Amino acid sequence: MAKHTPQTMRGQFLEAFKTAYALRNVPLPKPSAPDDILIKVDAASYCHTDYVLAQGQMPGLPKAFPHIGCHEFAGTVVSHFDSPSSKASAFKEGDRVGVPGRAFHPCGSCFECQGSKDPVGRDEKGYSIYCPHSENNGLSKHGGFAEYAVVDARQLAPIPAALSAVETAPLMCAGITIYAALKRCQLEKGDRVGIIGAGGGLGHLGLQYGVKMGYKVHGVDAADAPLRLANGLNTGARIVDARFEKAVDIVQQLGAEDGKKDRGEMGLDAVIILPETQAAFDYGMALLKSHGKCVVVSFPEDGFHISARDVVFRDISIIGSLVGSNRVLREMLNFSAEHNVRAITKSISLPRLNGLVEEYHKGEGGKLVIDMAMTD
Template sequence: MASTLPEEMHGQFLDAFKKVYVLRSVSLPQLTSPHDILVKVDAASYCHTDAVLAEGLMPGFPYSFPHIGCHEFAGTVVAHFESPSLQASALKVGDKVGVPGRAFHPCGDCFECREPKDPVSQDEPGYSVYCPHAGNNGISKNGGFAEYAVVDARQLAPIPTSMTSVETAPLMCAGITIYAALKRCSLQPGQRVGIMGCGGGLGHLGLQYATKMGLEVLGIDNADGPLRLARSLNTGARIINANDETAEDIVKQLGKDDGKIDRGEIGLDAVIILPESQQAFDYGVKLLKDHGKCVVVSFPAKGFHISAHDVVFRDISIIGSLVGSNKILREMLEFSANNNVRAVTKSFPLAKLNELVEEYHKGCGGKLVIDLALDR
């Protein structure tokens, strides 16, 4: 490590499930692999997964306490391993990078790593976000709620010069996840997509991405705060309060708009399910025309009940979507920069992470971000 680096850093630690974060000083984390890079964290975004993990609802994670959360952050390269890999050496000290949670130290030779299987979000052989042996920043290992973090050079994406770290951090999970889900819809400009949970962290970014892709977009939510946020974006998407309009009513209106009466050809071409809600899932599937795609991003503990009738008689495809590869990550960042896609954020200093968590549970939508410049 560079001699100018401090010996200690501040980090926000979880010491047990269902507890508040505790700010304290610890030694700087060590680099142990040629792929390792030390970044000075500039911004760290709070994700729903952080809340789930803190409540003990992700079995087996974290592996041990105390634990530093956050798997979507951005920072500045400050040090390399003493003999860096080619991927690591391509990133210079001072470079600004975005850091997604997956995948830290993939094995490189398992079924997934040898030959990536995902046709939409494909990495080069030897590295896969689906590697079952990889770690995850902020989940299985320490993450971005600290002044410094060790990351894998193969995870990273350079931040476009037109974007700040605070703008980049939310895109490292929320952005890449909804962008990859839209790619899985395999739609052409002019086709229709619905986003269930359109005012949340992923949803409000999805409205922006989808409309900038030339799609006709319906955003659906049922809470006042997220609905206000979705409407304030002025993306041109049709924003629907699910409490006021049924899926059947919406489909009928789409049929009138198109001059069609056959139920099979009326509705959306694809829908993305973001809430952990069976009601949202059912609503979204009802919006689909026959042969439509339902892309599932959320994963409630009890799963979703799927109608065999919809799958068999309507040929509805149910597709899962996790995150995206490094290739898609970089594509997403460039798309965001070129099309002015940004998360609606509210910033807090690292010292006030617990206040951020309280704000998160109010459910107002958008993204909450730790901006470490506020502590310095």
């Protein structure tokens, strides 16, 4: 361990479900396996999943209390295990890295790790972000709401010079999730895609990615603050207020633009569902033309009701999307740097994490980030 590294750190701990975070001083964690790397956390982003976990809505998680949350963070490499693997050795002390929560210590031998048929950027054999036996920073093991964290070198991505830690942290879950969902739409340039929930953490990034990928993007939301955020991005996407514009009217307008008369030819080629409401799901499905794709990212506790008629008579494909592989993660970061895709963020210091949670419940869109450089 580097000589300047302290022996203790501050961390924000959940000590029970449905309670506030508690700031505690604890010993520094240490790398315990060849792929382990100790990083100094520079920024940690708050995700909806952090709220779900804290409410006790993820069965079996966390494995124990007290628990440090956050599965989307960024930091700087501090030290390695005594005998590091080749993957770990590739990251040098001082390197800036992005950390998604998934796939800490995957088994390397299961169906997923040996090369499953994930169509969006499988990783090399022996590692998979879908490994059912792996740990997950911020969920099953400690995450980024602390000054230091132990991470797996295989899950990391180098941060491009154009991106700061605060800009990178939200991309480690929100960014990679919406980027991978867009790839699952399998669109061509000029195709139309709808982002349902366009003003939220994932949605406002999706607007930017979709436009920069060359798609005709329709962003849909139904609340004032997220709509203001989506409109304020000035991406060129069409922003729709679902409270006042019916899906059927939008479809008719698009049909008129294209000179189409048959319902099956009119509408969007794909939609991505981000909110957890049935109304949002139904609105997205109603926007699709025949043979379109509905990519579902949200997972409400009671699920969604799906019309068999949409699936059978309109040939709508309903596809789930969780996150992207490490290869796609690196692609997404480089794309973000090159095309100036950035999350709209509000930052706060680590001791004020509970205040950040209060901000989250206001539902004003964008992303909320702990910036470790901020003073108390």
